[in-house]
Amino acid sequence: MIKKSCNISKCGRYRWTLDLEISEESKQIIFIGLNPSLSSEEFTDNTTKKIINISKKYSYGKVKIINLFGLISTSPKSLFSDNNPIGDFNNHVIIENLKYWSNEKNCNLWIGWGNYGSYLGRNKFFFNKLKPYLQNKINIFKKTLGPLCIKKTKKLNPIHPLYCPNNSILSEYDLYDCK
Numbered sequence: 001m002i003k004k005s006c007n008i009s010k011c012g013r014y015r016w017t018l019d020l021e022i023s024e025e026s027k028q029i030i031f032i033g034l035n036p037s038l039s040s041e042e043f044t045d046n047t048t049k050k051i052i053n054i055s056k057k058y059s060y061g062k063v064k065i066i067n068l069f070g071l072i073s074t075s076p077k078s079l080f081s082d083n084n085p086i087g088d089f090n091n092h093v094i095i096e097n098l099k100y101w102s103n104e105k106n107c108n109l110w111i112g113w114g115n116y117g118s119y120l121g122r123n124k125f126f127f128n129k130l131k132p133y134l135q136n137k138i139n140i141f142k143k144t145l146g147p148l149c150i151k152k153t154k155k156l157n158p159i160h161p162l163y164c165p166n167n168s169i170l171s172e173y174d175l176y177d178c179k
Helices: 046-057 076-081 090-102 115-141
Strands: 003-008 015-021 028-033 062-067 107-111
Touching: 015 046, 015 090, 028 046, 028 090, 046 062, 062 090, 076 115, 090 107, 090 115
Parallel strands: 028 062, 028 107
Antiparallel strands: 003 015, 015 062
């Protein structure tokens, strides 16, 4: 049985976090995607199912899903027509989760937002915020993994997991490719 909880804005337009307890394993992973779809405590969408399946393969017990954009939508294209697709609290959520990740040995970071992640420079925002936290994690734990991804798009963005098989392999994202 998967335990789920999520943090949604008071207005109901934004989801800040979706926390999943998928097993008793102690390993944790934070997944950063593009934008939340309809997954909640009551419903699990196909992207979340894919994230769960891949996370189970790697023996993660807890999964936290956050996004570059907080706007809840089933279509990523709706980000382009909304006047505030990021949301007022989303940057805080990203930074707090990077801080947590950088101080936890048993926590990995998985990125997968596809080419739409470059909209409004969100991928650049993320990578700029990531660098000091990655350095902190390296300083504390020496041999540590940077952000993970399944593979990259032709434009070198971390691919969205929905379009990948359940047996996909997570590997370290080369930060020299970030744009």
